[in-house]
Structures are given as structure tokens and as C-alpha cells.
Amino acid sequence: MTTTLARHAGPTVRAAERRPSLVRLSAVELRKLLDTRAGRWLLITIGLVAAGIVTLQLLYAPEAEQTFANFFIPSLLPVGVLLPVLGILSITSEWSQRTALTTFALVPRRYRVIAAKLVAVVLAALASVLASLALAAVGTLIADATGGAGSWRIEGSLILHAVVFQVASVLMGAGFGLLLLHTPLAIVAYLVLPIAWSIVGELVRPLHRVAEWLDTGRTMEPLFGTEVTAGQWGRLGVSLLLWLALPLAAGLVRTMRREVA
Amino acid sequence: MIAVEQLTKRYGRHTAVDDVSFHCEPGTVTGFLGPNGAGKSTTMRMICGLTPPTSGFATVAGRPYQQLPNPGRTVGVLLDASAQHAGRTGRETLAVAAATMGIHSRAVGEVLDRVGLGESAARRRVRAYSLGMRQRLGLAHALLGEPQVLVLDEPANGLDPEGIFWMRGLLRDFADRGGTVLLSSHLLREVEAVADRLVVIGGGRIVAQGGKDELLAGTGTLVRARDRLALRGALEQAGLPVSNGTDGLLVGADSEAVGLAAAAAGVALTELRPASAGGLEQLFLTLTAEAGGHPTVAPPDASRSTATGATAQPTEETVR
Numbered sequence: 001m002t003t004t005l006a007r008h009a010g011p012t013v014r015a016a017e018r019r020p021s022l023v024r025l026s027a028v029e030l031r032k033l034l035d036t037r038a039g040r041w042l043l044i045t046i047g048l049v050a051a052g053i054v055t056l057q058l059l060y061a062p063e064a065e066q067t068f069a070n071f072f073i074p075s076l077l078p079v080g081v082l083l084p085v086l087g088i089l090s091i092t093s094e095w096s097q098r099t100a101l102t103t104f105a106l107v108p109r110r111y112r113v114i115a116a117k118l119v120a121v122v123l124a125a126l127a128s129v130l131a132s133l134a135l136a137a138v139g140t141l142i143a144d145a146t147g148g149a150g151s152w153r154i155e156g157s158l159i160l161h162a163v164v165f166q167v168a169s170v171l172m173g174a175g176f177g178l179l180l181l182h183t184p185l186a187i188v189a190y191l192v193l194p195i196a197w198s199i200v201g202e203l204v205r206p207l208h209r210v211a212e213w214l215d216t217g218r219t220m221e222p223l224f225g226t227e228v229t230a231g232q233w234g235r236l237g238v239s240l241l242l243w244l245a246l247p248l249a250a251g252l253v254r255t256m257r258r259e260v261a
Numbered sequence: 262m263i264a265v266e267q268l269t270k271r272y273g274r275h276t277a278v279d280d281v282s283f284h285c286e287p288g289t290v291t292g293f294l295g296p297n298g299a300g301k302s303t304t305m306r307m308i309c310g311l312t313p314p315t316s317g318f319a320t321v322a323g324r325p326y327q328q329l330p331n332p333g334r335t336v337g338v339l340l341d342a343s344a345q346h347a348g349r350t351g352r353e354t355l356a357v358a359a360a361t362m363g364i365h366s367r368a369v370g371e372v373l374d375r376v377g378l379g380e381s382a383a384r385r386r387v388r389a390y391s392l393g394m395r396q397r398l399g400l401a402h403a404l405l406g407e408p409q410v411l412v413l414d415e416p417a418n419g420l421d422p423e424g425i426f427w428m429r430g431l432l433r434d435f436a437d438r439g440g441t442v443l444l445s446s447h448l449l450r451e452v453e454a455v456a457d458r459l460v461v462i463g464g465g466r467i468v469a470q471g472g473k474d475e476l477l478a479g480t481g482t483l484v485r486a487r488d489r490l491a492l493r494g495a496l497e498q499a500g501l502p503v504s505n506g507t508d509g510l511l512v513g514a515d516s517e518a519v520g521l522a523a524a525a526a527g528v529a530l531t532e533l534r535p536a537s538a539g540g541l542e543q544l545f546l547t548l549t550a551e552a553g554g555h556p557t558v559a560p561p562d563a564s565r566s567t568a569t570g571a572t573a574q575p576t577e578e579t580v581r
Contacts, residue, residue: 016334
């Protein structure tokens, strides 16, 4: 009995002492985004929506406007609506499917799991920008062949802004997921609260100035153009503090303390 | 390997786990027994760092669970077989765990074989699994990291008799090779067959713990005769403590003493056997009745007085 244990103790004990690296945990979380039907279809839908928009432009946009930049920009918004859902699901499915029980039993330092999830969804957001670029390229090639403008010119800042937009969107979703830990609640809150806030900010005169700083619908708008002024970056930063940093921080505290059952 | 020290968990005014202490040693299977709602699962979740205790602490392999660098390689945990993503296949569920622990994916196939989940079952989504299959998958998950300790909450739930028999063999084998097993159940019979030690919990408190043989031994002998009155007289004359059992007389002595006393009085016996887990079972039934009747915590002394003799006494005896 003792001898068997001693013989096994060597390699097993050493493996048990090696903490899973953040890179490995992030790879696991990326895999978990893809290995369920829900996750896979969400990603496929995001791709299809972007492709659909490029197709519509090929069919209906004036030929002179069929440029690479013009194919790229419109695909960002619908993707930016769906990506946060991916961010929400990656967090809340652990609780709705009760896999938190096994996840946190394997990685008891919960913040490491959360960090890995955030890395995974940010990578997904970056991939979505690449997908948008690729689809825009296909659109441009077709436009070129069918008599459209087919211009390839694009400002580097446009791509950078797109990255900021998608990463911020997906992290906002993750923040809502962390805070509410409940899939339908988080999705509804994420979609409805900013819209409600936009409407209120629009209707209530004294809130006009506040809304300029806190309504992400407005503060993010400049990101669809090539130039964002320092003031606009400031407003964007302030609005993201409220809609991204705050839910993320409060949600992290909640997740760390929550009893897993 | 597992040390639980004065663990207490309160939810508002309700005390789910009250000052629970016990130890599990390498090479043994410890049965954690108690009726539903007695605090077994809460205790196990506290051991695994999933529920913060109100007071007290627990260690596994000498460390608080949260300080284990790669816990899956030290402790195999199965707390709820239903807590798996319904949309993942059985194989993928294990592959994700293997990737987390840094184990070669080859181990997944091996452990699936070991728990008897075939290729076609492994390819199906967990949604389509029966409870028994989920238990097997959960057990595979626990065994995947080749741990030295297993913590299993009601692992026999949903298994068919053949599956329960198989699992007993697996756990016995695991312990015989030096592993430590803590498994809970609300059925005495289920753990009796495999456990070396028993920890009995009721109303959040430990009411009995000790070696299985020790706990079950003190329960005396069951004896029957056509002439019940004569038998009773003979036993009382011999100075043996007698009480009425459901299907005979319960005597607080071993079979030899009872047989000799009956022979001396010339009473023919129709049955003579150890009363097996009668006493523990009675204690257990009392606990269950209390759990159903009163939500408040029953003092362990109350259950102790209704149980026969030595059953509940080894509480103080804890292996350290």
C-alpha cells in the first residue's frame, strides 16, 4: 500500500504542484466558447450577419460607394450587438448550466477563471474584426469585378477604432454577465438599459449634458469614423467607466464571493 | 488527507453545519451518512472551497483547498452529477477538464473506458444522458487527474444495482492502493458495504463516528425462539440486557453468550444472528424522522438515547 503510493507520488505530486497558466486557462475558455451548439451558432450568426450586410451593399449600394472601407464599417454595428451576447454567455452559462461547480473545483482561484474568460472574449472580438475585414475584402473584389468602385483605401485609424468598439462591446457584455450571473436577465439588461438611458437622456432636458458623457450609443458613435477628438475619447472613457468598468468590478466581487451550489 | 476542523455554516438564523470535525486517512473509505438536508453537501462544498464556512476550516493533503495549485491532480471531486453543460458531449466535458489540468487528452479515452462509458455514449451530448450515465461521467471527471483523494457526494444516486456494485469495487480498489475516499449517502446499506469508517451527521451535527465494525458491532444479537417468553426469561436470568425487536429479541451480548444462556435453560432457538446494523439503522431512522419533523437542530444526545447502546458513543474517538 505504502510502496505503491510512494512509487506513484513522484510524478503525480509534481504535476499537482504546477498551477495551470493563464495562457492554458484562456485556451480552455476559448474552446468552451466553441464547443457547444449555442456558442458555435452565435459565432456562425455573427459571421452570417456580417456577410449578409456586405451582400446587401453589393446589391443595393451605388457603385461608387462600393469601397473596402464602406463594406467594412456597416458590418461592425450588428456584430457589435451580438458579440456582447457571447461575452454574457461565456460567464452566465457557468451558472445556468451549473458548470461553475466543476470549473471552480478545478481552478479555485476564481479571478483566474474570470481573467481567462475576458482574454477569450477579447480574442473573439479581435477575430470578429478580422472577419469583418476579410468579408469586406471579398466584397471589394466582387465589386471590382462587377464594375463597382472597388477602392482598397482604408485609414488605419478606422481599423483601430473598430477594434476599440468591438472589444469595449464584448467586455461590456461580460461585465453585465458577471454582475447579474443570469443569462436572460443579463442579455435583457444589456440591451434595454442603454436604450432606456438614451431615451431618457433625450427626453429629459436637464439630462442632456449628462447623456453626452454617459450614453454609450452617443459616445461610441465617433468610433465609426476616421477621426476621434480628445474630447470624444474623454467622453467615451467616462461612459465606459460606468457601463464597462463598474459592472466588471462589481461583478468580479460578486463572483468571488458567491457560493457555488 | 482530509481534515475537517470545527466547520460551521450558518444561513441567517439557520445553522446548516454545526461544529463538524472529522479526518479521513489514506487507504480508507469514509462513509458520510445522513438524511437529506443533514448538511452533508454543504460540508463537502466547504471542503472544496466552493462555500465559504462561517467558522472552522478544512484541509486536503495538508492545505486549504484554495491553496492547492492544481487541485484536480490531488482531489477528484464529484458534488453533483447533473452539474454538467447539457450541450457538451461526454468526451468534450472531460477534454475541457483535461486541458484545464494539463493532462494529455489520451487520458480521456482511458478514463471513459474505466467508468464504462462506450464510444457512442461519449459522443452523445450530456443532455441525453440518464442520471446513471451522468454519475459515471462525473466519476470519470473525478478520476481524470489521477488524484490521491476522492470527494464524492451521493455517487450511487441513479446507478442501477450492477452500477452500484461496480462503483464499490472501484472505490475499494482506489483505497486499497493508498487513496483516500470520502463519500456521502443517505442510505446506510449503500456505504456499509464499502466504507471502513462512518461519520453520521444529523441536523448539521455529527452524531456518531468511528470504524464501521466498531459502530456496527455494539448492536448486539438478534435471537428468536418458538417460546418467546421462556427465551426472554432465560436471557434475563443470565443477566443479559434484552429488548423487544421487530422480529425477535435484541440482546446486548454476542451470539455465543446468547446461545449458551438459551441452552442452559433448554430453550430451542429458531434463529440466532448478529443484529447487524440494527442499532445504527435505528439511530439513522430517528435522524430522518427528526429531519422531517423539526427543522430545528436536535441535540445529538436525544438521538443517542434512542439508539441502542454503544452505537453512538465512539464520537469522541477520532483518528488523528
